Each structure stands twice: as structure tokens, then as C-alpha cells.
Amino acid sequence: MIKRSRLFGNKTRVTFCLPVGEPAGAVSVVGTFNDWEPGRHELVPRRDGTRTVSVTLSPGHYSFRYLASDGIWLDDDQAGSELRV
Template identity: 35%
Template sequence: MGISKQYLKTKPVCKVTFTVPAKDAQKVSVIGDFNNWDPSKNELKKLKTGAFKGTLELPKENSFEFKYLIDGTHSNDPEADAYRWNEFAGAENAVLEL
């Protein structure tokens, strides 16, 4: 898994690219507080390599909790900036610092 960040000089946003190696998966989404945890909003595209990839423009100087939803199973990114306990979910969420 991987996260790359590209800060734009002309806009107050950061382009965040999420890459998830999941050859056997049918569907991968990135869900978080930036999209109300809705898996239909940010589905990643499957590449020929078998990885899933997608880019989001998110506002700079913010912190977001997120997870991947891989064929219905939640997963954290090992390259996240931090992890935060979420009482509602009863689990840790990955954190993205921009």
C-alpha cells in the first residue's frame, strides 16, 4: 500500500494518490471523514498490475481519518501518517496529515 502527496501552489489543496496492491480483490474504495465513510464516492481503479489506484484533492492543513474497504473488509494503510482510536468503530483508523 502507499500514499503519495502532491501539494499544489495554485490551490489550497493536496493531491493524494492511494495505491493498494490487491490482485485478487474485485472492489477497493478509500473511505474516511472526507467522504462521510461512503464507499461509493471514492472507488479506486484496478490497474493491469493488479493494484488499485486513485487520486483525491483534499484541503491542505487538515487531518483526515480513513480506511480502505477491500471487498467489504476494512484495512488500514501501513504507511499512514498516524493511527487514531475510534470509539464508534471500536478500532483504529489510519490518519492522513496534510
């Protein structure tokens, strides 16, 4: 799941969210906004049973995927692997 929140100026906070344990282990969101660097935006467990990370982005078109600790690549169920902000 992806949530967007408009910030001041032309920035948008994008929150990436996955259920806890699916997939197991650490998961990062990687994409064109962070040079596909694993670990830079790692999802953090929350009290509601999800894992999230927020990234502030300028308007544009971004490609992204989730990368699990076992080298497993995943797409977002709703957005696939593309994001427009």
C-alpha cells in the same frame, strides 16, 4: 502507499495505492473527507499492477480506511488510518 502532490492554492492531491488482488474484489477508500461513503472513491486497476484513486483535499487532519467488497476493513501499511495534509 500514499502519494501527495501539491496543487495550486492550498490544495493537495492525495493518491491512495494498493496492489492488485490484495484484497480481492473492489476496494474503496473511505474517510472523513467523503463522509465514509463506500464506492465514492473506488480504487482503479493500473497497468503497473496497482490500484489507485486520487482525492483533492484542503489542509487538515483526516481519518480514513480501505473498505473491500466483502466488508473487510484495512488500514494503510505506512499511514495507519490517519492522514495529515
